[in-house]
Amino acid sequence: MFQEAESDPALSQAEFKKIESHLRVQLVNEQYKHINRQDRALLIMIAGIDGAGKGDTINLLNEWMDPRHVHTIAFPPPAKADHAYPAAHRFWMSLPPKGEIGIVFGSGYTALFEEAAKKSLDADKLENHILFVRRFEANLAANGIQVLKLWFHLSREAQNARIEQREANPSTAWQIDKSDLRAQKKFKSIRRAGQLIIEATDAPHAPWVIIPSADPQLRTVRTAQAVLASLKAPIAKVPAFHDPAAATSLKRPVNPLDKLDYSATIPKQDYDTQILQWQNRLAVAMRQKKFRKHALAVVFEGPDAAGKGGAIRRVTRAIDARQFNIMPVSAPKPAELARPYLWRFWRNVPSKGRVAIFDRSWYGRVLVERVEKLIPRPTWFRAYDEINDFEQQLTKHGVIVLKFWLAITPQEQLKRFREREHSPYKQFKITPDDWRNRKKWKTYSTAAKEMFSHTNTPLAPWHVISANDKRHARIEVLKQIVLALEKAHD
Amino acid sequence: MFQEAESDPALSQAEFKKIESHLRVQLVNEQYKHINRQDRALLIMIAGIDGAGKGDTINLLNEWMDPRHVHTIAFPPPAKADHAYPAAHRFWMSLPPKGEIGIVFGSGYTALFEEAAKKSLDADKLENHILFVRRFEANLAANGIQVLKLWFHLSREAQNARIEQREANPSTAWQIDKSDLRAQKKFKSIRRAGQLIIEATDAPHAPWVIIPSADPQLRTVRTAQAVLASLKAPIAKVPAFHDPAAATSLKRPVNPLDKLDYSATIPKQDYDTQILQWQNRLAVAMRQKKFRKHALAVVFEGPDAAGKGGAIRRVTRAIDARQFNIMPVSAPKPAELARPYLWRFWRNVPSKGRVAIFDRSWYGRVLVERVEKLIPRPTWFRAYDEINDFEQQLTKHGVIVLKFWLAITPQEQLKRFREREHSPYKQFKITPDDWRNRKKWKTYSTAAKEMFSHTNTPLAPWHVISANDKRHARIEVLKQIVLALEKAHD
Numbered sequence: 001m002f003q004e005a006e007s008d009p010a011l012s013q014a015e016f017k018k019i020e021s022h023l024r025v026q027l028v029n030e031q032y033k034h035i036n037r038q039d040r041a042l043l044i045m046i047a048g049i050d051g052a053g054k055g056d057t058i059n060l061l062n063e064w065m066d067p068r069h070v071h072t073i074a075f076p077p078p079a080k081a082d083h084a085y086p087a088a089h090r091f092w093m094s095l096p097p098k099g100e101i102g103i104v105f106g107s108g109y110t111a112l113f114e115e116a117a118k119k120s121l122d123a124d125k126l127e128n129h130i131l132f133v134r135r136f137e138a139n140l141a142a143n144g145i146q147v148l149k150l151w152f153h154l155s156r157e158a159q160n161a162r163i164e165q166r167e168a169n170p171s172t173a174w175q176i177d178k179s180d181l182r183a184q185k186k187f188k189s190i191r192r193a194g195q196l197i198i199e200a201t202d203a204p205h206a207p208w209v210i211i212p213s214a215d216p217q218l219r220t221v222r223t224a225q226a227v228l229a230s231l232k233a234p235i236a237k238v239p240a241f242h243d244p245a246a247a248t249s250l251k252r253p254v255n256p257l258d259k260l261d262y263s264a265t266i267p268k269q270d271y272d273t274q275i276l277q278w279q280n281r282l283a284v285a286m287r288q289k290k291f292r293k294h295a296l297a298v299v300f301e302g303p304d305a306a307g308k309g310g311a312i313r314r315v316t317r318a319i320d321a322r323q324f325n326i327m328p329v330s331a332p333k334p335a336e337l338a339r340p341y342l343w344r345f346w347r348n349v350p351s352k353g354r355v356a357i358f359d360r361s362w363y364g365r366v367l368v369e370r371v372e373k374l375i376p377r378p379t380w381f382r383a384y385d386e387i388n389d390f391e392q393q394l395t396k397h398g399v400i401v402l403k404f405w406l407a408i409t410p411q412e413q414l415k416r417f418r419e420r421e422h423s424p425y426k427q428f429k430i431t432p433d434d435w436r437n438r439k440k441w442k443t444y445s446t447a448a449k450e451m452f453s454h455t456n457t458p459l460a461p462w463h464v465i466s467a468n469d470k471r472h473a474r475i476e477v478l479k480q481i482v483l484a485l486e487k488a489h490d
Numbered sequence: 491m492f493q494e495a496e497s498d499p500a501l502s503q504a505e506f507k508k509i510e511s512h513l514r515v516q517l518v519n520e521q522y523k524h525i526n527r528q529d530r531a532l533l534i535m536i537a538g539i540d541g542a543g544k545g546d547t548i549n550l551l552n553e554w555m556d557p558r559h560v561h562t563i564a565f566p567p568p569a570k571a572d573h574a575y576p577a578a579h580r581f582w583m584s585l586p587p588k589g590e591i592g593i594v595f596g597s598g599y600t601a602l603f604e605e606a607a608k609k610s611l612d613a614d615k616l617e618n619h620i621l622f623v624r625r626f627e628a629n630l631a632a633n634g635i636q637v638l639k640l641w642f643h644l645s646r647e648a649q650n651a652r653i654e655q656r657e658a659n660p661s662t663a664w665q666i667d668k669s670d671l672r673a674q675k676k677f678k679s680i681r682r683a684g685q686l687i688i689e690a691t692d693a694p695h696a697p698w699v700i701i702p703s704a705d706p707q708l709r710t711v712r713t714a715q716a717v718l719a720s721l722k723a724p725i726a727k728v729p730a731f732h733d734p735a736a737a738t739s740l741k742r743p744v745n746p747l748d749k750l751d752y753s754a755t756i757p758k759q760d761y762d763t764q765i766l767q768w769q770n771r772l773a774v775a776m777r778q779k780k781f782r783k784h785a786l787a788v789v790f791e792g793p794d795a796a797g798k799g800g801a802i803r804r805v806t807r808a809i810d811a812r813q814f815n816i817m818p819v820s821a822p823k824p825a826e827l828a829r830p831y832l833w834r835f836w837r838n839v840p841s842k843g844r845v846a847i848f849d850r851s852w853y854g855r856v857l858v859e860r861v862e863k864l865i866p867r868p869t870w871f872r873a874y875d876e877i878n879d880f881e882q883q884l885t886k887h888g889v890i891v892l893k894f895w896l897a898i899t900p901q902e903q904l905k906r907f908r909e910r911e912h913s914p915y916k917q918f919k920i921t922p923d924d925w926r927n928r929k930k931w932k933t934y935s936t937a938a939k940e941m942f943s944h945t946n947t948p949l950a951p952w953h954v955i956s957a958n959d960k961r962h963a964r965i966e967v968l969k970q971i972v973l974a975l976e977k978a979h980d
Contacts, residue, residue: 024915032918055811059803066918067799068818068849074811105811309557313549321545321564321595328558335825359558425514428522428556 005153010215048152084351097338116193141205143340205236279318302406495643498704538642574841587828606683631695633830695726769808792896
């Protein structure tokens with residue numbers, strides 16, 4: 001795989017001059033088409049042997065294209081604050097919007113590379129990292145992000161020569177630091193890691209291109225050609241990525257809504273006592289020192305007027321207002337539409353020790369977006385896996401993910417809609433949309449049913465609660481949260 | 491000032507019921523008008539005596555209004571990461587977009603309150619905090635954010651009674667923590683601090699309203715009334731806030747552009763040596779441990795084709811790509827238009843140890859927005875002070891702010907435009923806008939001249955550089971950055 005690159009091929013000045021001008025014109029023209037198409041972003045990942053001129057190449061891409069639409073995303077080594085979020089968080093936060101180009105440089109896939117460069121490989125760990133990258137890239141590619149990965153490579157001799165040359169020159173000696181010298185020693189292990197990772201993560205929708213880097217002119221040309229090809233390529237079809245480990249074991253063969261006992265109620269008097277008790281236990285659990293190693297993400301879904309808002313307020317009443325955020329989810333804004341749909345939820349993921357409450361959620365992808373036919377079937381069907389993967393990343397990082405479906409009967413909804421219409425301060429809660437959605441009750445139920453069977457995972461199960469009696473629903477919600485917290489602290 | 495509140499007035503259940511319904515309807519109706527007007531956001535700041543029911547009131551506002559458009563901004567105590575930015579940074583990052591309501595709760599003005607509550611006041615420090623708040627609020631109010639400040643107050647006896655009552659009840663005892671008990675002891679000092687701050691920062695565009703809080707029903711009504719009045723109030727006129735300390739001492743009576751020697755050149759050979767030397771010094775300075783206490787913000791302004799991009803690349807070449815970000819500034823996006831104009835720049839302020847490069851900048855407010863008549867005169871005129879204040883906040887936090895104006899003659903610009911038109915890979919750099927702007931050369935020069943005289947501050951002076959010779963300009967830019975860094979490290 002590295003044969004050509006390790007023969008350190010070069011391009012003469014004359015040849016370079018001949019190619020350069022045409023290549024630059026093509027590149028900038030394709031970039032402008034890309035900007036105007038507005039249906040995808042390009043994400044370029046930079047990796048390879050140290051001392052191969054990665055930094056220079058980034059400068060070059062900025063020089064050859066319109067730099068206002070090129071964003072270099074340079075990850076510094078993860079600071080302490082970053083451990084507050086799952087590893088993928090800062091990746092998601094840096095995704096370029098459609099029409100733009102992002103270049104990721106630095107320690108993007110550090111964990112994977114470090115694992116792959118170890119003397120004695122831990123096959124399980126390595127596989128996990130690789131699966132993570134594959135899923136991540138499939139997710140990006142399927143959601144409008146074209147991925148191109150460049151591996152800068154040269155022979156060991158050429159690496160030595162480049163480092164010595166720079167060391168000898170006082171004006172470039174600063175470019176060499178200890179990590180370069182270490183890298184020089186580690187040529188073999190980095191080479192092996194590269195080979196392994198390229199083989200494991202090369203895909204039509206996220207291809208690796210090896211750039212021979214001993215000669216700056218050839219490196220430049222090959223890089224520009226790779227970017228050009230990527231800009232010209234049609235939008236990649238992404239094969240469904242199904243992670244059998246993530247999804248299946250809790251699959252419910254029947255619709256939990258069918259079995260639900262809608263008659264469950266709690267008398268007012270019992271409710272008044274119980275709600276305070278659960279709120280008290282919640283407050284105590286939240287104040288545990290152990291909670292700083294966790295975070296809480298609570299999802300509320302269900303038909304309009306199911307009582308999501310009221311349940312949320314009963315929860316938040318027991319939590320210090322400085323510790324939680326509520327994300328009300330409605331139609332995405334332009335900046336959100338310009339990124340994969342999970343982006344806006346990644347933005348609202350709670351950091352350690354905090355609570356995020358989602359009033360509706362990422363499940364809109366397989367509910368409203370499906371029912372309203374805003375996206376084609378393969379897109380929402382793929383979302384089941386994307387969502388399971390997302391939730392798995394959260395739970396593996398210590399986030400407790402609780403998903404509530406507040407279920408009401410159509411009769412109860414109608415009663416509440418009428419009440420809202422007649423209550424002067426609840427009128428704002430009822431809109432023509434609500435009546436429209438109501439007509440699609442059956443379609444929504446089908447979507448919900450399929451959602452339960454695909455996303456009821458062991459790490460993040462659904463809690464389907466009868467909410468015909470609001471008191472019953474509120475107590476159930478509080479109880480499940482408290483029990484989950486107490487279990488996590490045990 | 492606290493006379494009424496300390497008499498602990500109450501509202502009977504009957505009176506409350508009579509008012510409640512009408513008030514809720516009015517409130518939610520006004521909120522809907524607010525959402526649809528889209529010309530301002532409302533920011534409610536919550537402060538006052540501990541134990542006065544601030545948290546309950548926030549829940550209430552979420553209950554009485556459409557909570558999807560109410561954002562509770564609960565600042566946790568500043569974490570270590572926050573010291574990476576000036577104190578105002580997280581405030582700016584939390585501003586609600588137009589049409590929405592933000593509620594700030596927690597340690598928003600902590601520094602000010604702590605200072606004001608000290609036994610022995612430090613008049614200078616206190617004045618600085620107060621001036622900061624005044625400027626900040628004037629800035630918000632002038633840029634589309636309506637500010638309302640609520641001070642929750644009750645008598646010492648009522649505070650004691652409330653705390654004892656909650657302690658006695660096992661279901662609410664958790665609400666009392668050590669800071670409440672400390673606060674109880676400090677009633678007097680917090681009361682004094684409140685009085686001082688309310689007097690010092692009460693303004694028509696950012697009024698304080700004192701809410702008697704001993705009785706929950708009266709507290710509720712008064713809060714809702716205050717919010718209602720704020721939503722109904724016309725957009726406040728903000729008096730010009732001029733901070734004489736920030737702006738004047740470096741004022742240049744003449745236009746630096748008039749005096750400029752456009753013939754300055756550097757021969758190619760000297761340039762090749764010098765550029766490497768300065769890049770080397772820059773790289774060394776950036777790697778100093780001392781730099782971690784600073785940050786670098788570099789602004790590039792000047793006519794089209796003055797060579798900003800080329801100069802930026804000569805700077806970034808000497809810096810580790812993981813350490814800097816470039817912000818290319820063009821027309822603001824919808825999310826940016828929905829906030830005060832400085833918001834998008836606050837978002838890109840460098841954290842400690844990092845470099846932010848602005849390819850055009852906040853000075854667009856007094857250049858393109860003025861010249862193209864996108865905003866009225868008072869608005870851009872006020873921006874001089876807002877900008878000086880912004881830069882002062884950065885520099886006081888250790889950020890080195892360098893502002894470069896790359897100056898070229900109209901003849902040189904014409905030559906470069908023609909070159910661009912004929913260079914196939916520079917064509918994208920020239921647009922009809924550039925020719926249009928060129929016709930307004932004189933107007934832009936006038937705007938630039940006034941900008942220099944108003945914003946050439948001691949802490950963030952302008953460097954006006956002849957860029958008719960690109961080599962000369964690039965060396966000058968690098969040199970000024972290096973000298974500023976070396977000076978800061980001394």
